[in-house]
Amino acid sequence: MTEVKAPVDKRVPVIDAQNIVKTYKMGDIEVNALRGVSVRIFAGELASIMGPSGSGKTTLMNILGCLDQSTTGSYKLDGVDVDKLSDDQLASIRNRKIGFVFQSFNLLRRTPAIENVEQPLIYGGIGMRERRERSRAALESVGLGDRLKHHANELSGGQQQRVAIARAIVTRPSLILADEPTGNLDSKSGAEIMCLFQRLNEESGITVIFVTHDQRIASHTRRVISIADGQITGDVAVEDQILACPDPAVVRPMPVLEKAKR
Amino acid sequence: MNIIEVIRLSLHTLAANKLRAALTMFGISIGVGAVIALLAIGTGVQTYITQQFTSSGTNLIAVIPGQIQRGGGGGNPFGPQVGLGMSDYRAVVGSVPFLLDTAVDFGGLGSFTYESNQSEVNVSGVTPSYSTVRNWSTRIGRFIDDGDNGGRSRVVVLGQTVANDLFPGLNPLDEVVKINNVPFRVIGVMETKGSSFLGDQDATAFIPLTTAQERLFQASAQTKGGDRRINTIYLQVQDDSARPIVTAAVNALLRERHHIAVDDPNDFSVVSQTELINTFGAVTEVLTVFLGAIAAISLLVGGIGIMNIMLVSVTERTREIGLRKAIGATSRAILGQFLAEAMFLSLLGGMIGIAIGVGGAYAVSRVADIHPEVQLSAVTLAVGFSLAVGLFFGIYPARRASRLNPIDALRFE
Known part of the structure; x- marks a missing residue:
C-alpha cells in the first residue's frame, strides 16, 4: 500500500469533510469521539473507513450519513453544506443522497421485499406506480427479481441483505454507506454481498463506503481510510484488491438498473 | 409524504x-x-x-289527603287525621274553574273469593266518570254507572289480574264473588294496563262509590265532621295552561274549608301529572x-x-x-x-x-x-x-x- 497524495481535483467531491470534531458529554466528562477529521471522497469511489471499536469510525459514519452533526468543522455532502441544516432537512438529505446498509439488515419483518424497498421512495414523495417500478428494478438488479413478494423474514440472511441493498440504491443516492454489511453473514453469503457491492460500484458507478473493523473486508475496496482514537491514521490505496465475484465472465450485466438510471 | x-x-x-x-x-x-x-x-x-303517567289520563290533577310534596310525615293517605270528604269534593266541583271532568275514589283492601279461588287486592269505590278521567275502560261488560251508585249496588268491575286469579280460563261476567264476605256480581273486566314502576295496575277492582262508603268500608268512611271520607279527587283540566289556576284554586278552597292557618302546611296534596312527569x-x-x-x-x-x-x-x-x-x-x-x-x-x-x-x-x-x-x-x-x-x-x-x-x-x- 502506498500513501495517496491529497487529491488535486476539479471535481466536486461527494464527501468533503474538514476538521470534523465531535464531542459527547457523558455526565460531567467530555468525550472526544472525533478530533479533527478531514476526508474527501469522490464520486465513483469504493472506499472503506477502517478502525477498531471505539476508534470513532461509527461516529464518523453517523456524521457522514447525516444522522448526526459535528460539534465543529465543516461537512459538504454533494456540494451541500449540511452543518447548519435542521433535522427535517437532514432527513430529506438522507432520503435523497444516502443509502444505508446495516449489519443487521433492518428490514421490516412480515413485509414483502418489494415494500421494504419502496419505503424510502414513500418518504421521497414518489407516486405509487413509479415506486413499484423502481423497487422491482432495484430488486432485479440485486438478483431478487423472483422474490418480490417474499416477506423479509422468509428470506435467507444473504437475501435479506440484498433487499437492504436494493432499498439503499432505489433512491439513486450519491453515496452508499455500508456498516459492517457482512457482519451477520456466513462467508459464502458475505462474498456474494461483497461481489454485489463491487459490481454496483464498477458497473453503475455508485459511490460505496464500507465502515468496518475487518482488514479483509476493507481489502475489497480500493481505498482504506484508517481511523484510531478519533483521528485519521492512514489513507491508502489498496494494491491487491480482493475481487469477490468468482469470475468476471459470469457476472451478469444489470440492464434494469441502467434503464432505471437513465 | x-x-x-x-x-x-x-x-x-x-x-x-x-x-x-x-x-x-x-x-x-x-x-x-x-x-x-x-x-x-x-x-x-x-x-x-x-x-x-299520560296513560293514567291526560291533564290530570289528583287531590289526596296528607302532605306528600314536602316529603314530611303525615303522608299516609289512608289514615289522615282530617282527610278529604265528599263535601270537599262537592265544593271543588262547584267552585273551581276550567274542570273538564272529575272523579273520586274511596276504598280499602278487599279479600276476594270465588269458589276456592282467592285474591286480595285494593278495591276502589268510584264514580262513573272515573273510567273516562283515568282513560281506562272495560274490556268486557260495562263500568260502574249512575244507577249502580244511586242504588248502592253490589256490583264489581274486576281488574285483569283479579279476573285471572278468580276465574282462570272462565268468563267472570255475571258470576258472584265475595268481597270481605259480601257477595258482588261481576259486571265487567277492565282493560289490561300492565305492570309498571307503579306496580301491577291490573291488581285492582272497582265498585260503586256509595257501596264502598256505606256497605263495604263504612267503618273507615266516617270523618270527624260526619262527612263521608274519600281517598282521591281526580280533576281533569281543560289543558295544561289551566293547571296552575286549578291547583291554586283547589289549594285556596281546601285550606279555607279545613281551617288551616296561614303559616301551617296543607293537610292535603294537589299533585299534577305534569309535575310528576317533570x-x-x-x-x-x-x-x-x-x-x-x-x-x-x-x-x-x-x-x-x-x-x-x-x-x-x-x-x-x-x-x-x-x-x-x-x-x-x-x-x-x-x-x-x-x-x-x-x-x-x-x-x-x-x-x-x-x-x-x-x-x-x-x-x-x-x-x-x-x-x-x-x-x-x-x-x-x-x-x-x-x-x-x-x-x-x-x-x-x-x-x-x-x-x-x-x-x-x-x-x-
Whole structure:
C-alpha cells in the first residue's frame, strides 16, 4: 500500500469533510469521539473507513450519513453544506443522497421485499406506480427479481441483505454507506454481498463506503481510510484488491438498473 | 409524504398485528357501545315514564289527603287525621274553574273469593266518570254507572289480574264473588294496563262509590265532621295552561274549608301529572347522565389500553423507527404514522361500538318493557369521544416515537 497524495481535483467531491470534531458529554466528562477529521471522497469511489471499536469510525459514519452533526468543522455532502441544516432537512438529505446498509439488515419483518424497498421512495414523495417500478428494478438488479413478494423474514440472511441493498440504491443516492454489511453473514453469503457491492460500484458507478473493523473486508475496496482514537491514521490505496465475484465472465450485466438510471 | 401514505403505512402495521389490534379496538368498542346503549336505555326509560303517567289520563290533577310534596310525615293517605270528604269534593266541583271532568275514589283492601279461588287486592269505590278521567275502560261488560251508585249496588268491575286469579280460563261476567264476605256480581273486566314502576295496575277492582262508603268500608268512611271520607279527587283540566289556576284554586278552597292557618302546611296534596312527569323526568335525566358517565369511564379505560399498546409498539419498533428516520422519515412523518394507528384503532373501535350499542339497546327492548331510543347525538358524542380518546392517548406514544434519535434507535436491542 502506498500513501495517496491529497487529491488535486476539479471535481466536486461527494464527501468533503474538514476538521470534523465531535464531542459527547457523558455526565460531567467530555468525550472526544472525533478530533479533527478531514476526508474527501469522490464520486465513483469504493472506499472503506477502517478502525477498531471505539476508534470513532461509527461516529464518523453517523456524521457522514447525516444522522448526526459535528460539534465543529465543516461537512459538504454533494456540494451541500449540511452543518447548519435542521433535522427535517437532514432527513430529506438522507432520503435523497444516502443509502444505508446495516449489519443487521433492518428490514421490516412480515413485509414483502418489494415494500421494504419502496419505503424510502414513500418518504421521497414518489407516486405509487413509479415506486413499484423502481423497487422491482432495484430488486432485479440485486438478483431478487423472483422474490418480490417474499416477506423479509422468509428470506435467507444473504437475501435479506440484498433487499437492504436494493432499498439503499432505489433512491439513486450519491453515496452508499455500508456498516459492517457482512457482519451477520456466513462467508459464502458475505462474498456474494461483497461481489454485489463491487459490481454496483464498477458497473453503475455508485459511490460505496464500507465502515468496518475487518482488514479483509476493507481489502475489497480500493481505498482504506484508517481511523484510531478519533483521528485519521492512514489513507491508502489498496494494491491487491480482493475481487469477490468468482469470475468476471459470469457476472451478469444489470440492464434494469441502467434503464432505471437513465 | 401525504396523508394517504401515512394511513396506508399505519393500516399495514395494524394488519401485521391483527389480534393485538382487534383486542385493543375491542376496549374502545365496549366503551362506545356502553355509552350508546346506556344513553339509549336512559332515554327509553324517560319516554316510558312519561307514557305511564299520560296513560293514567291526560291533564290530570289528583287531590289526596296528607302532605306528600314536602316529603314530611303525615303522608299516609289512608289514615289522615282530617282527610278529604265528599263535601270537599262537592265544593271543588262547584267552585273551581276550567274542570273538564272529575272523579273520586274511596276504598280499602278487599279479600276476594270465588269458589276456592282467592285474591286480595285494593278495591276502589268510584264514580262513573272515573273510567273516562283515568282513560281506562272495560274490556268486557260495562263500568260502574249512575244507577249502580244511586242504588248502592253490589256490583264489581274486576281488574285483569283479579279476573285471572278468580276465574282462570272462565268468563267472570255475571258470576258472584265475595268481597270481605259480601257477595258482588261481576259486571265487567277492565282493560289490561300492565305492570309498571307503579306496580301491577291490573291488581285492582272497582265498585260503586256509595257501596264502598256505606256497605263495604263504612267503618273507615266516617270523618270527624260526619262527612263521608274519600281517598282521591281526580280533576281533569281543560289543558295544561289551566293547571296552575286549578291547583291554586283547589289549594285556596281546601285550606279555607279545613281551617288551616296561614303559616301551617296543607293537610292535603294537589299533585299534577305534569309535575310528576317533570320530577321523574329530572330524576331519569340525572340517571341517564350518570349511566353515560359510568360508560364513559370504560371508554377512558379503552383509551388507556390504546396508549399501553402504542407504547409497547413504539418500544418494539424502535429499530424500525430508527431505520425509517435513516431512510428519510421526518419526525412529523413518524408522529403521523403512530398517531394514525391510534386514531384508526379508536375510530374503528368506535364504529364497532356503535353496532354493539345499538344491538345492546335492541336486546334490552326485547326483554324489558321499555324501548331504548338510540339518538344521533349520543352516537356523535360517543364517536367524537372515542376519536378524542385516540388522539389524546395516541399522541404521547407517537411523540415518543417521533423524538427517538435515529442513531440510538438503530442500535436498540
